[in-house]
Amino acid sequence: MGPDQVGGGLLRSEGGQDVRSSPGTLNGTEGLRAQNLSQILTMVHRHGPLSRSELTRRTGFNRSTVGALVLALTGKNLVRETEPTGGRVGRPSPIVEANPGIAVLAVNPDIDALTVGVVGLGGRVHARVRRETDTLPTLDDTVRLTGEIVADLDPVLAGLDRLLGVGIALPGLVNAGTGRVLVAPHLGWRDTDLTGPFGSALALPAVAANDASLGSLAESIFGAALGVADAVYLNGSASGIGGGIVTAGAQLVGSRGYGGELGHTLVSPGGSPCHCGRSGCLDAEVRLERLLEAAGADGGGIEALERLLSGDPGKEVLAEAERQVGLLAVALVDFVNIFDPELIVLGGFLGSLVGFAGARLEDAVNEASLAGRVDVRRAALGPELLLVGAAELAFQPLLASPA
Template identity: 45%
Template sequence: MAVRGNNLDTVRRHNLSTVIGLVHRDGPLSRSELTALTGLNRSTVAALVTELTELGLAVELSPDATRKVGRPSPLVTANRNAVALAVNPEIDAITVAVVGLDMSVRSLVRREVEAAPSPSEAVRMTASLVAELRDELPTGAAVLGLGAAVPGLVHSADGVVRLAPHLGWQDVPIAEMLREATGLPAWAGNDASLGAVAERLFGAGNGVTDLIYLNGGASGIGGGMIFGGELLGGIGGFAGEFGHTRVAGAAVPGAALEDEVNRARLLEALGLGVADADQLEAALLSATDADAVEEIDRQVDMLSTALRNAINILNPALVVLGGFLGSLHAARTEQMTRLVGLQTLGPAFEDVAITRAALGDEILVIGAAELVFQNVLSDPAARRGSGIQ
């Protein structure tokens, strides 16, 4: 005779995920606010908060003393000592950060490299930096896992980098390699797609259900798309490669967008050998040399045409530009808006806003950390007895 299973544990796990997800995304919330947002009763919310605290994912704070009406309700916040490690391998540097569940970037280290690192070199450097950063964590901090934001086509199901042309990687099981090297649960995704998720949840796209994110980095231009509030990844997770679309008017016939709108070409035109993001932006904003101004304007024109195409095809509410594309937008905001408007169908242009990423240089490590948090917070109860520290 078959025995009907009891689904009460499934419901409890779902409710745990809902509550910790709310305080992770929205910041500190009172128990009464959680009760209202979840539709659960007060005693259930209290029990869930207690369990999340025991799991090391939430912390209760003293009630807001400024409240004058009613009994103060304790504030529930994500535990900043529950952290994710995040890595962004690029052709010029490996960046590793510690990000708290409260979305605070607690520390960040960027190690420059002379040439694009091989997979084994990238993993070795990452493991070394992870060890250094873990040693600096306070006693009792819990490391939930490691997320990698890779500039290339990353298979979403298994974290295999199918192709990262600028890094020279092909069919690299980067998530598995990072797990073996660090002893941590590890996940990997496309850098721009993770950036899109980060901006949607915590940046300029907060509350926007339909947006496009374009990231400009040393490896080129990548993109991520959020529609209906969900990441549009395609069947393999490879969607959003705007940088590999062809552009008209290129110096070399058949050139791709990232060949023409290019960080290295900007640095050369500005007379900069090596520059960080702030130095590049300052140079773009202050450029007066005729050749530099011409190159900036040319790249803005090319980028505007690409944005026109994306807006006409996808009809987003928001286009977010990150990396050096955000700096180009800052340097030529009115010009870019005008050029996109001239080329975009009127109703679609009326619906869209173009802005730069709000999360700045931290966007990709925040996105990589979110890859960890999404996996852990989907079933917080599974952390019990995990032993990960």
């Protein structure tokens, strides 16, 4: 079931037409109205701008119901309506767009830098600031630096209609329900409250989840995996490699919410030691700093790697890149055999490797896997990927209950 679908019984809409209601929602007019507002807002947030006639077609509501719901959302300043452009025959249907001035802060801490963004409804990134750190940041350091960046973003924030909260994409095991970090091994954060300090410092409600899981969510909604029911996503950052699995349109999260640690797949027995205690994990063998060190580069992150691979990288970088592509292919073959996806999406510095040798990587995966052919694509959202994913997490309360 996709993000805009609902299931369950039938109830009477505001316009008199039978419409579907989700199991577990309140019956009656107010419960139905709240559900319908949620459906319209989520639809224009994730797929908009959409005309009223298109909303009518997608929801199955009648025109008067859609008109009433859009009017209610407009009154709350959550959506805006504009007249369509172009010469169309007949009465034109107004275009409904989520208000990008309703926004959240998105935070992505990593071992080499802190990235903070302002993201509006519709996935619009108003601002993105990446600030490199000289030493491994503590949680307190990260909260303090986030506050400094947010203060610098005041001109952007002043132009918003409303700031709702904070979404945090963390490279580690995060309990999204409690906001606690079980372990962020490369950062050295263990068994600590994550959302509490951010919420207190920024005076906003804060939510958090694993960065790769949020990247998978963002690519499924706005990016390369849009409309794909079965996909595997891998993100490569300075901290390492994490993953996300979407099967039958739903994210696989596991019994405790920690599913998707695909970086700890064995690709080189007896290879480099991994922080998990084993040797030869994908996370230990395929690393951003190895590529940068091969070029003699000191920091710069994924942007530096992009410039490096797009120019004349030199023999040492080429050799290291080819080595990593080969080991990445080993892991991807395992994922294809286990999950049978139709698509693999690679983000972060793994996306840079797709740009470098995407065709060879895809061929190697398809030649060795048991299943049918799978596409390997680069993440579409680029450096904004994890910010958009973190923002989606923070938008969930509003999307679920815009009333």
